[in-house]
Amino acid sequence: MNLTLKIWRQKDATSAGALATYQVKDISPDMSFLEMLDELNEQLNEQGEDPVAFDSDCREGICGTCSLMINGQAHGPEVTTTCQLHMRSFKDGDTITIEPWRADPFPVLKDLVVDRSALDRMIQAGGFISVNTGSAPEANSVPAPRDKAMRAFNVATCIGCGACVAACPNGSASLFLGAKITALGELPQGQPERWTRVVDMVGQHDHEGFGGCTNIGECTAACPKEIPLDVISQLNKDLRTAMKHGL
Amino acid sequence: MALLDGTTQTNQPPVQVSDDAAGYYTLGAPLVDPVAPTGPIKDRWTNRKFENRLVNPANRRKLDIIIVGTGLAGGAAAATLGEAGYNVKSFCYQDSPRRAHSIAAQGGINAAKNYKEDGDSVHRLFYDTVKGGDYRARENNVYRLAEVSANIIDQCVAQGVPFAREYGGLLDNRSFGGVQVSRTFYARGQTGQQLLIGAYQAMERQVAAGTVEQFTRHEMLELIVADGKARGIIARDLVTGEVSTHLADVVVLASGGYGNVFYLSTNAMGSNVTAAWRAHRKGAYMANPCYTQIHPTCIPVSGDHQSKLTLMSESLRNDGRIWVPKNPEDAEKDPRDIPEEDRDYYLERIYPAFGNLVPRDIASRAAKYQCDAGKGVGPAVREVDEEGNEKFVRRGVYLDFAEAIERFGLDGVKEKYDNLFDMYARITGENPYETPMRIYPAVHYVMGGLWVDYHLQSNVEGLFVTGEANFSDHGANRLGASALMQGLADGYFVLPNTIRDYLADGPFEKIDESHPDVVAARTETEERINKFLSIGGTRSADSFHKELGRIMWEYCGMERTETGLKKAIGLIQDLKKEFWSNLKVLGTADTLNQSLEKAGRVADFIELGELMCIDALNRRESCGGHFRAESQTEDGEALRHDDEFAYVAAWEFGGEDGQPVLHKEDLIYTAIEMKQRSYK
Ligand SMILES: Cc1cc2nc3c(=O)[nH]c(=O)nc-3n(C[C@H](O)[C@H](O)[C@H](O)COP(=O)(O)OP(=O)(O)OC[C@H]3O[C@@H](n4cnc5c(N)ncnc54)[C@H](O)[C@@H]3O)c2cc1C
Ligand code: SF4
Numbered sequence: 038m039n040l041t042l043k044i045w046r047q048k049d050a051t052s053a054g055a056l057a058t059y060q061v062k063d064i065s066p067d068m069s070f071l072e073m074l075d076e077l078n079e080q081l082n083e084q085g086e087d088p089v090a091f092d093s094d095c096r097e098g099i100c101g102t103c104s105l106m107i108n109g110q111a112h113g114p115e116v117t118t119t120c121q122l123h124m125r126s127f128k129d130g131d132t133i134t135i136e137p138w139r140a141d142p143f144p145v146l147k148d149l150v151v152d153r154s155a156l157d158r159m160i161q162a163g164g165f166i167s168v169n170t171g172s173a174p175e176a177n178s179v180p181a182p183r184d185k186a187m188r189a190f191n192v193a194t195c196i197g198c199g200a201c202v203a204a205c206p207n208g209s210a211s212l213f214l215g216a217k218i219t220a221l222g223e224l225p226q227g228q229p230e231r232w233t234r235v236v237d238m239v240g241q242h243d244h245e246g247f248g249g250c251t252n253i254g255e256c257t258a259a260c261p262k263e264i265p266l267d268v269i270s271q272l273n274k275d276l277r278t279a280m281k282h283g284l
Numbered sequence: 285m286a287l288l289d290g291t292t293q294t295n296q297p298p299v300q301v302s303d304d305a306a307g308y309y310t311l312g313a314p315l316v317d318p319v320a321p322t323g324p325i326k327d328r329w330t331n332r333k334f335e336n337r338l339v340n341p342a343n344r345r346k347l348d349i350i351i352v353g354t355g356l357a358g359g360a361a362a363a364t365l366g367e368a369g370y371n372v373k374s375f376c377y378q379d380s381p382r383r384a385h386s387i388a389a390q391g392g393i394n395a396a397k398n399y400k401e402d403g404d405s406v407h408r409l410f411y412d413t414v415k416g417g418d419y420r421a422r423e424n425n426v427y428r429l430a431e432v433s434a435n436i437i438d439q440c441v442a443q444g445v446p447f448a449r450e451y452g453g454l455l456d457n458r459s460f461g462g463v464q465v466s467r468t469f470y471a472r473g474q475t476g477q478q479l480l481i482g483a484y485q486a487m488e489r490q491v492a493a494g495t496v497e498q499f500t501r502h503e504m505l506e507l508i509v510a511d512g513k514a515r516g517i518i519a520r521d522l523v524t525g526e527v528s529t530h531l532a533d534v535v536v537l538a539s540g541g542y543g544n545v546f547y548l549s550t551n552a553m554g555s556n557v558t559a560a561w562r563a564h565r566k567g568a569y570m571a572n573p574c575y576t577q578i579h580p581t582c583i584p585v586s587g588d589h590q591s592k593l594t595l596m597s598e599s600l601r602n603d604g605r606i607w608v609p610k611n612p613e614d615a616e617k618d619p620r621d622i623p624e625e626d627r628d629y630y631l632e633r634i635y636p637a638f639g640n641l642v643p644r645d646i647a648s649r650a651a652k653y654q655c656d657a658g659k660g661v662g663p664a665v666r667e668v669d670e671e672g673n674e675k676f677v678r679r680g681v682y683l684d685f686a687e688a689i690e691r692f693g694l695d696g697v698k699e700k701y702d703n704l705f706d707m708y709a710r711i712t713g714e715n716p717y718e719t720p721m722r723i724y725p726a727v728h729y730v731m732g733g734l735w736v737d738y739h740l741q742s743n744v745e746g747l748f749v750t751g752e753a754n755f756s757d758h759g760a761n762r763l764g765a766s767a768l769m770q771g772l773a774d775g776y777f778v779l780p781n782t783i784r785d786y787l788a789d790g791p792f793e794k795i796d797e798s799h800p801d802v803v804a805a806r807t808e809t810e811e812r813i814n815k816f817l818s819i820g821g822t823r824s825a826d827s828f829h830k831e832l833g834r835i836m837w838e839y840c841g842m843e844r845t846e847t848g849l850k851k852a853i854g855l856i857q858d859l860k861k862e863f864w865s866n867l868k869v870l871g872t873a874d875t876l877n878q879s880l881e882k883a884g885r886v887a888d889f890i891e892l893g894e895l896m897c898i899d900a901l902n903r904r905e906s907c908g909g910h911f912r913a914e915s916q917t918e919d920g921e922a923l924r925h926d927d928e929f930a931y932v933a934a935w936e937f938g939g940e941d942g943q944p945v946l947h948k949e950d951l952i953y954t955a956i957e958m959k960q961r962s963y964k
């Protein structure tokens with residue numbers, strides 16, 4: 038297929054950016070969206086024009102590196118990551134607009150690449166269980182009920198891509214945060230730090246400049262791992278309980 | 285043969301008589317592991333932990349450790365060494381440590397817990413691993429790995445890793461290729477992700493505590509060896525382009541594997557050999573570089589545009605059955621219309637004891653042979669052989685879940701494998717719940733890597749290497765679910781115990797940036813970057829990478845021959861010349877420049893590729909992931925030559941225009957007897 042691409046070009050964090058238009062030809066429907074961009078970049082390199090910078094690594098939908106707004110949707114039209122989106126989701130002759138994640142705590146570094154280190158800093162604030170290497174009890178000495186372990190697993194699949202933030206009109210990272218709070222909070226191992234964790238992580242979230250959640254639901258619609266909205270209710274519930282404990 | 289420690293060596297030292305690689309290398313002095321432990325195998329690690337000297341907590345703060353890599357091996361080490369109170373600097377090229385390639389591991393992690401009472405033990409895990417590696421691994425290292433495996437599961441569970449559980453709330457496990465017990469712990473098809481998040485969170489906790497400083501989007505481009513010791517790295521900030529010097533008392537490389545030398549592989553796009561290769565050029569030996577693991581269950585290549593291949597977890601072989609049509613004419617039929625009697629379940633037929641669970645090297649070759657014999661399925665693709673003959677071959681076999689769906693119901697199968705099935709559907713556009721998957725082998729993992737001793741120290745003092753980046757523990761073939769085990773064993777339990785013996789000599793004399801060896805390393809790095817930008821040729825780094833990959837897959841892939849390898853070496857030498865005269869990298873060095881990053885990686889891959897072919901050429905035997913067509917049994921199985929090759933091949937860099945130097949470390953077995961491997 039032949040396509041028209043409108044791509045956000047921005048030299049670096051401090052320069053202004055703008056959309057530029059490119060044409061690509063003979064795109065196979067079996068290509069992934071990123072392979073289509075590889076093709077464009079080969080073409081640009083040949084013409085002596087700086088290739089488009091974009092992030093990707095695993096290209097298997099698991100590392101969370103790829104991050105593109107495609108026609109205004111985080112990761113594009115399907116419920117998946119950009120690297121797992123294939124060109125068969127588009128039609129010959131389509132015009133596709135490609136932009137970086139947009140949220141104040143995710144500054145653009147170049148073209149389609151943004152800085153998501155705010156997510157790491159939220160983890161540093163308390164997104165872990167404090168256990169030093171070598172001091173763990175025998176694994177089966179603390180049974181975890183299967184349904185709780187399943188729920189913990191289902192939300193632990195969050196890949197930290199930030200699509201939820203990019204999709205949210207408030208720029209909130211509540212879905213990411215809720216997923217972490219729920220994953221650790223469902224397990225017996227996560228209980229001792231449960232209340233301090235939620236207070237510290239939410240504090241960091243606000244400090245980074247992410248917006249508040251007003252229950253719009255765009256986050257869960259955009260989430261490639263289908264993290265359900267009720268993790269945000271869990272987050273709020275845990276936060277209320279923590280407050281009651283006077284934390 | 286009786287040894288001094290009272291044990292008995294069960295094998296004869298090898299004497300190599302064949303010399304296929306004559307003229308391509310020079311022979312160096314034999315190599316021994318200088319810190320190999322002795323005595324009864326079951327006590328070696330326990331004793332060694334006690335013998336290794338301690339570092340007083342007050343001194344730890346004064347010791348700086350650089351760790352390159354934040355996968356399971358590097359992340360776990362950073363967390364543990366940070367907890368212990370050392371000053372750790374951690375580097376990765378991704379924007380977050382959590383995105384290291386370990387995140388993609390699907391199937392599971394082994395541990396000798398014997399929760400199923402099915403006869404598992406430390407000794408059996410040890411035995412299976414050495415046998416699985418075709419007796420080309422060091423028994424000391426493998427025994428230790430089996431020993432610490434159980435602690436890994438305890439550690440990860442305590443961190444909140446949501447492993448699969450039984451109804452009673454206890455841990456569940458499953459079996460994997462090459463073994464007959466259930467010892468693989470898993471978190472659906474996302475085990476690597478869950479384990480890495482555990483290690484990453486432990487590491488972030490230390491970042492908050494101030495013991496670990498993390499440098500993301502930083503690529504190590506050079507190792508600093510000052511006064512004979514590894515004392516730091518030169519890194520480039522991938523966003524600003526700034527080249528910076530980082531000094532330390534010790535350097536740990538946990539930079540992963542180099543499977544991307546084949547261009548198409550299941551590795552992440554950024555996986556590279558640069559950290560290891562730069563260290564090699566600074567004197568570190570590269571061991572067994574030709575040992576490549578080809579994974580049997582990947583989604584077949586669909587066209588020229590492809591940037592990577594996707595693995596379908598090996599755990600699928602627990603329930604899926606592999607077959608091809610008996611009649612090549614059936615290749616285009618809907619597989620569901622091919623009756624039972626017209627299907628060949630070839631693994632179950634040839635290897636009745638292990639069936640679909642034979643080890644990866646065997647399953648991969650078997651699939652290749654079926655396709656070579658014209659029984660493959662999927663689209664027919666054009667291939668040209670060594671003599672230039674053209675033919676059309678279908679590269680795919682069926683992995684069929686119809687019977688499993690009947691047995692466990694659709695929901696049962698969904699619960700176990702849903703994300704894998706989704707991934708398959710997304711990539712191929714076919715529904716695997718309805719028609720069998722098509723799979724074919726692909727490059728997946730490398731058993732070769734930098735040579736290390738029992739303490740995981742390379743032959744360059746102060747340079748430690750862990751995880752996939754080192755050569756140890758898997759021999760010529762890695763059993764499923766063992767890489768995650770090795771990465772975490774190294775990171776959580778082995779390195780922290782061995783590195784302290786080295787650090788006990790500290791505090792070391794500090795060096796500064798004006799040290800001539802530091803200045804030289806930095807200047808070289810900057811000159812190299814400028815060189816890439818100034819060649820001004822016509823071809824992209826990517827096009828060179830693709831061409832290298834084709835050469836490697838064709839001649840150093842699943843099957844290798846003397847003529848093929850010699851041809852490949854010539855082709856790679858030509859490619860190298862062309863690279864350095866016709867590369868085109870646009871943009872500048874002082875900004876985010878992905879073409880420039882790529883150029884540096886490809887330059888190193890080209891040199892590595894040549895060494896891999898020389899190593900493969902020298903080893904005129906077939907073992908595990910290295911199959912030399914000249915060495916096979918009558919029924920086409922790999923034929924080892926223990927009398928000639930029961931050694932680790934450790935290659936020394938021979939200089940820019942010199943030949944690599946081969947150092948051999950003989951493998952010594954006392955607790956295991958070498959046998960011809962059979963899975964029939
Ligand atoms: C698709 C897939 C599935 C797998 N499934 C399994 C499985 O089920 N079970 C199993 O046991 N194994 C599995 N493996 C193998 C296993 O995942 C890897 O061998 C293992 O994760 C390697 O871990 P590592 O810590 O050594 O390196 P990696 O996780 O590869 O980490 C490398 C790190 O080094 C950094 N790095 C590299 N070069 C540089 C540089 N120059 N400068 C700075 N940083 C650098 C990277 O940023 C990264 O942080 C699988 C592999 C693949 C590809
Ligand atoms: S919650 Fe979903 S969208 Fe948000 S970071 Fe996690 S995986 Fe991405």
Ligand code: FES
Pocket residue numbers: 092093094095096097098099100101102103118119120121
């Ligand atoms: S590149 Fe890893 S999720 Fe897309």
